[in-house]
Each structure stands twice: as structure tokens, then as C-alpha cells.
Amino acid sequence: MMESLLVANRGEIARRIIRTARRLGLRTIAVYSDADADLPFVREADEAVELGPAAPAESYRNAEKVLAAARRTGAEAVHPGYGFLSENAGFARAVQEAGLVWVGPAPDVIELMGDKINARNAVAAAGVPVAPGTPEPVAGEAAALEAAAAIGYPLMVKAAAGGGGMGMAVAHDEDDLRKQYAAVSGFAERLFGDPAILLERYYAGARHVEVQILGLADGAVIALGERNCSVQRRNQKLVEESPSPCLDPDLREQMLTAAVQVGKAVGYRNAGTVECLVYGEPGAQGFVFLEMNTRLQVEHPVTEAVWGVDLVEEQLRVAAGEPPSMDLTTLRPRGHAIEFRVNAEDPVRFLPGPGTINAWNEPSGDGIRVDSAYGQGNRVTPAYDSLMAKLVVHAGTREDALARARDALATFTIAGPKQNLPFFTELLDEPEFADGSYSTALVARMRATPRKGS
Amino acid sequence: MGQQITSDLAANVWKVLVSTGDSVAAGDTLVILESMKMEIPVEAETSGVVTALPVSEGDVLDEGDLIAEIS
Numbered sequence: 001m002m003e004s005l006l007v008a009n010r011g012e013i014a015r016r017i018i019r020t021a022r023r024l025g026l027r028t029i030a031v032y033s034d035a036d037a038d039l040p041f042v043r044e045a046d047e048a049v050e051l052g053p054a055a056p057a058e059s060y061r062n063a064e065k066v067l068a069a070a071r072r073t074g075a076e077a078v079h080p081g082y083g084f085l086s087e088n089a090g091f092a093r094a095v096q097e098a099g100l101v102w103v104g105p106a107p108d109v110i111e112l113m114g115d116k117i118n119a120r121n122a123v124a125a126a127g128v129p130v131a132p133g134t135p136e137p138v139a140g141e142a143a144a145l146e147a148a149a150a151i152g153y154p155l156m157v158k159a160a161a162g163g164g165g166m167g168m169a170v171a172h173d174e175d176d177l178r179k180q181y182a183a184v185s186g187f188a189e190r191l192f193g194d195p196a197i198l199l200e201r202y203y204a205g206a207r208h209v210e211v212q213i214l215g216l217a218d219g220a221v222i223a224l225g226e227r228n229c230s231v232q233r234r235n236q237k238l239v240e241e242s243p244s245p246c247l248d249p250d251l252r253e254q255m256l257t258a259a260v261q262v263g264k265a266v267g268y269r270n271a272g273t274v275e276c277l278v279y280g281e282p283g284a285q286g287f288v289f290l291e292m293n294t295r296l297q298v299e300h301p302v303t304e305a306v307w308g309v310d311l312v313e314e315q316l317r318v319a320a321g322e323p324p325s326m327d328l329t330t331l332r333p334r335g336h337a338i339e340f341r342v343n344a345e346d347p348v349r350f351l352p353g354p355g356t357i358n359a360w361n362e363p364s365g366d367g368i369r370v371d372s373a374y375g376q377g378n379r380v381t382p383a384y385d386s387l388m389a390k391l392v393v394h395a396g397t398r399e400d401a402l403a404r405a406r407d408a409l410a411t412f413t414i415a416g417p418k419q420n421l422p423f424f425t426e427l428l429d430e431p432e433f434a435d436g437s438y439s440t441a442l443v444a445r446m447r448a449t450p451r452k453g454s
Numbered sequence: 455m456g457q458q459i460t461s462d463l464a465a466n467v468w469k470v471l472v473s474t475g476d477s478v479a480a481g482d483t484l485v486i487l488e489s490m491k492m493e494i495p496v497e498a499e500t501s502g503v504v505t506a507l508p509v510s511e512g513d514v515l516d517e518g519d520l521i522a523e524i525s
Contacts, residue, residue: 166486166493187483190471234492344490351463352490382464385491 001320002076002101003027007045008066009081011373012390013296014041017079020312022046029073031066033059035381039374047073054383060084063091067098077101077319079312083385086295087114103319105215105270105294112266113292123289126265128258131277131288133200144181145174147199154204157181159188160196165235167191170202201288203279205439208232209244209287210275211259212303213268214314214328217321221263223256224307225333227299231427233350233443238420239427240299241338242306245398245436247278251285262292270318271311273297298341298390301369305337305394336398338405340424343386344417347426348447353418354382360415363408367394367401370412380417388419398436402428456525457500460518465489467513472522476504484522485509498524 004027007014018028018041030045035054042048049069051059059065061084070078078095080086086104089111095102104110113119117135124130132151137160138144148155148171157180159167167188171177181197189195212224228244229237244252259274275290300311308331314324345352356379362370372389374380380388393408395401409424430446432438465487472484478498484507487494506523509515 166495187471191469191483191486349462351494352492353463354490382466382489 001026001316001322004029004073004075005077005079005103005316006031006066006070006073006075007041007079007081008060008085009079009083010036010041010060010384011039012041012371012387013081013298015044015373016371017081017312018044020310021079021316024313024316026316029069029075031060031069033383035379035383039378041373049073054381056084056383063088063094066091067094070095070100071098075100077103077316079103079315080295082295082298087293089114101319103270103315105268105272109266109268110294113272113294116291119292120289122266123262123292126258126261128262129286129288131201131203131290134198137196137198141178141181144177144197144199148174148177151199151201153177154202156200156202157184158198158200159184159192159194160198161188161192161194203277203288205441206277206279207244207246207439208237208275208290209247209255209278210273210293210297211255212297212300212311213259213263213272213274214311214324215263215268215270215272215318216324216328217269217318218323219267220329221260221268222328223259224303224309224311224328224331226252226255227297227302229299230438230440231433231442232440237299238341238343238443239338239424240302241336241398241401242302243333243336244278246282248282248285251278251287255287258287258289262289268294271296271300271315298387299339301371301390301392302337302339302394305369305392306333306335307331308334335394335396336401337392337394338398338401340391340405340409341387341420342389342391342412342414343420344380344388345386345420346418347420347423350420350423351418352382352386354380354386355417356380357388357414358416359413361411361413362389363391363411365408367404368392368408369394388414388417402434456502456505456523457498458520459484459496459499459522459524460520461487461496461515462517463487463489463494464514464516465494467509467511467515468493470507470509470511472504472507474504474507478502478504478524487515496521498522500524 006029030048085091089107092107169180185195231239369392393404468488469486502524
């Protein structure tokens with residue numbers, strides 16, 4: 001095992017990585033922007049290096065500055081967390097070329113799975129289903145209509161250069177496609193400077209289910225269950241749970257097997273996530289591959305709770321070329337875990353609202369874990385994403401986990417910035433969430449329905 | 455006086471997609487704001503012509519600041 005680790009990230013994930021590294025006896029080095037100087041993760045590391053101004057390009061996303069900090073402090077390894085440089089193959093290579101240990105998969109694998117078309121081809125070659133669609137941009141409206149006839153309606157019209165949920169529309173028939181093709185293409189040209197369009201089968205009422213894999217140092221790849229991440233707003237996750245309710249047991253097995261196949265096919269090492277869409281209702285479900293995330297996920301704690309593993313420890317062991325902490329192949333899932341992303345955003349329209357935290361009281365007790373970025377007196381700045389904390393509950397059954405969540409949410413108090421705790425309380429009262437039958441359409445439907453008292 | 459569109463939050467102006475004098479339809483995206491790593495499209499609520507657009511890319515807006523006027 002390495003003796004020192006630089007954490008190239010901030011907030012809750014930096015804190016969470018530092019916690020495990022310290023437990024394993026590693027010297028921990030934080031890097032921080034001047035906006036984050038007072039945050040807990042900076043204090044909790046053994047050493048801290050200021051990178052510069054708040055803008056990510058001048059701090060957390062600046063590979064040269066992060067590497068210089070690693071060299072200056074004598075760090076032996078770099079853990080990138082999620083976001084920022086975590087899926088930057090060039091940075092991973094630079095870390096390795098500097099003689100340091102990269103806590104993540106090989107740079108070539110990051111590159112392969114980071115390219116939508118190549119990833120799709122690699123996954124299809126491994127025998128895993130992918131959504132029917134155009135692997136390359138369509139050359140004009142006539143070509144789009146021709147491709148659509150082969151794919152079938154409804155389909156998603158997507159800007160090839162798009163991201164963040166922008167530049168997407170659903171087309172239900174030919175007339176609709178003509179209209180959406182012109183609208184999305186025009187929008188994409190104005191916004192991204194690139195009018196290219198991709199078409200994909202659209203699965204209404206689908207569920208977002210992902211599989212956690214771990215590629216071990218000896219080349220074995222294992223799956224540690226799945227997570228349902230279907231509570232989303234603007235295509236971004238708000239709540240994740242494991243195991244996934246409303247998932248056919250045989251489909252679960254197929255998905256876990258497929259995820260391991262993908263990992264083996266690309267020679268995956270370290271923690272990764274295979275994201276899929278599950279379509280159809282229980283008894284007649286299928287799945288298609290969406291994308292692979294070659295890093296630790298925000299929602300990894302629900303997997304840790306159910307499987308009794310510390311994924312960051314396993315990541316460090318793989319990176320060091322060591323065997324896992326235990327025989328992971330004999331592990332079985334235990335109980336049910338749910339994560340709520342507590343964001344600095346209003347609970348109705350989900351618009352971000354930064355501010356200074358005047359009061360912060362987080363719940364604690366059996367089966368409750370809070371991974372937080374901030375504490376009382378800290379300022380949530382507009383420079384970074386709105387995640388303030390993750391509330392994770394674990395219990396023997398989903399019903400008990402929901403009851404535990406209700407109690408925990410009732411005692412979680414944050415004053416100052418806007419926060420979305422009231423949305424989660426509302427969510428627990430939604431019949432579709434309560435019975436687990438919800439799809440990715442849930443939040444939009446909730447907000448399209450007039451609420452009590454409004 | 456046309457329809458005035460104001461900012462719902464403190465944010466940066468990331469992209470301006472229209473110009474003064476442009477004809478727009480209800481639902482067209484006029485401007486995209488950015489705050490806390492979230493891009494927030496601002497759409498026209500009615501069809502008409504953009505008669506005022508006092509924002510440029512990179513501007514910092516406060517809640518309530520005027521973004522556009524459509525007549």
C-alpha cells in the first residue's frame with residue numbers, strides 16, 4: 001500500500017476519501033481553491049495545498065497545478081474522486097508518467113469508455129444490448145427520416161455536441177421528427193456551434209439502473225449489485241437506492257453478468273459503473289446500455305451499505321496492486337439503502353441558491369450515514385455544484401429504510417442557503433415512490449401536478 | 455411595454471442565443487444562465503420580437519434583473 005495520497009477533489013467526496021485513507025494509515029493531502037479554504041475537508045487532511053482561484057479551470061480542473069501540488073508534497077498516489085479530472089485520460093497518464101499511482105482504471109480505458117461511439121461499439125462487441133440508434137450523426141433531414149424508419153418511433157433527437165440535458169427532444173412520428181430535427185439542430189448550432197444530430201430509440205417510462213463493478217488487481221471483475229437512480233430532475237440524479245425495486249430477478253442477473261462482461265472485455269481495473277436503461281414492466285423487462293462511468297460514483301454509499309464494503313479502500317488496494325480486503329466473491333447483499341442528495345436548491349423549481357450556512361444539524365443513529373461537504377458557518381459558493389450532503393439510510397427492508405429516511409429527514413436542519421429537504425419529504429408521500437414503481441418521469445410528473453396548498 | 459423576462463436567481467450569463475430585433479416563438483430559448491454548475495435555459499413565454507436585451511455573455515445577474523423584453 002502507498003503511504004501518501006493526494007485527493008484531487010473537494011467537498012464531501014474529498015472528505016470521504018480522506019476518511020478511508022487515514023484509517024488505512026496514509027498521509028492525506030488536500031488541494032483546495034481559495035473559495036474552499038474554510039471547508040472541513042481542508043482541515044481534515046494532514047496537509048493542504050492551495051491551488052488558486054475558485055474557477056475550476058484555475059484550480060480543481062487544472063492538471064498542471066494538481067500535479068505540482070503532488071510533487072511538492074511528495075504524494076505517492078492521486079485519487080480523483082468524481083467530476084473535475086476524474087475521467088480525464090490525459091491527466092491519468094500524466095499522473096502515471098510522473099511516477100505516481102493513479103487510483104482509477106487505465107488511461108486507455110478511460111479514453112475508450114469516454115467516447116460515446118467507441119464505448120457503444122465495445123459494449124455491443126461484448127454481447128451487451130445497446131439502444132438502437134445512429135452511431136454517427138445523420139446527414140440531414142432526409143437521412144434522419146430514413147434512419148428513424150429503421151429505429152422505430154418514439155425516438156430521441158439529440159445534439160451530438162450536447163450535454164447537461166440540453167439539446168434533446170422526443171419525436172413520436174415523422175412530422176414530429178421534421179419539427180424536432182429543425183429545432184434541436186438550430187438550437188445546437190446556436191449553442192454549441194455544431195448542428196449535428198444523433199437519433200436513439202426513446203423508452204418512455206424507463207428506469208435508470210446502474211451496476212457497480214470492481215476490477216481487481218489479479219484481473220478478476222466482480223459486480224456489487226445495482227442501484228436505481230430514476231429520481232431525476234433535468235437528467236440529474238436526486239435519489240438512488242439499492243437494490244432496485246421493480247426489477248425482475250432474472251433481469252438483474254443478466255445485467256450483473258453483462259456489466260462484468262463489459263469490464264472483462266475492456267480489461268477494467270478499479271471501481272466503475274455500467275449505466276443502463278430498464279424498459280417495460282416487471283415480468284416483461286429488458287435493458288440497454290447507456291454509458292460507463294470510469295470512476296467512483298456520487299451514489300457509491302448505497303452499495304457500501306448493502307454489501308458491507310468500503311469501495312474507496314478497495315480502490316486503493318487495486319491501485320496498489322494488492323488483493324481485496326476480503327473475499328468479495330462470497331459477499332451477499334444485506335437489506336436496503338437509499339441516498340438523498342441534499343442540494344443548495346429550492347425544492348419546487350430546483351433552482352440553485354448559494355448562501356452562508358447559519359445552522360447545520362444532521363441526523364445520526366443506527367443505519368444513518370451523512371457525507372457532508374459543509375458545516376455551520378461555511379459558505380456554499382456559486383462556483384461549484386449544489387451538493388451539500390448525502391443522507392444515506394440503511395435497514396433490513398425497503399419499508400424500514402423509508403421509515404428511517406422519514407425520521408432522518410425530519411431532524412436534518414439547514415438554515416441559510418436554499419435546500420431541497422422538503423422535496424424529499426414530499427417524495428416519500430408519493431405512492432409511486434412508496435411502492436417502488438416509479439420511473440425517470442416521476443419528478444416531472446410531480447411538478448406538473450398542482451401541489452397541496454398551492 | 456412588452457413581456458419582461460427577469461432572472462429568477464443570481465447567475466452568470468453563459469450564452470445569449472438571440473439579438474434585439476429577432477422574432478421568437480413561445481418556448482424558444484433566449485439566454486442560458488449558469489449557476490452552481492447548472493445551465494438554466496430562459497425561454498420566451500410569448501411569441502413576438504425581442505425589443506430589449508440588456509445582457510451579454512459573462513454578465514453577472516442578481517435575482518430580478520431584466521434579461522429581455524418581447525413585444
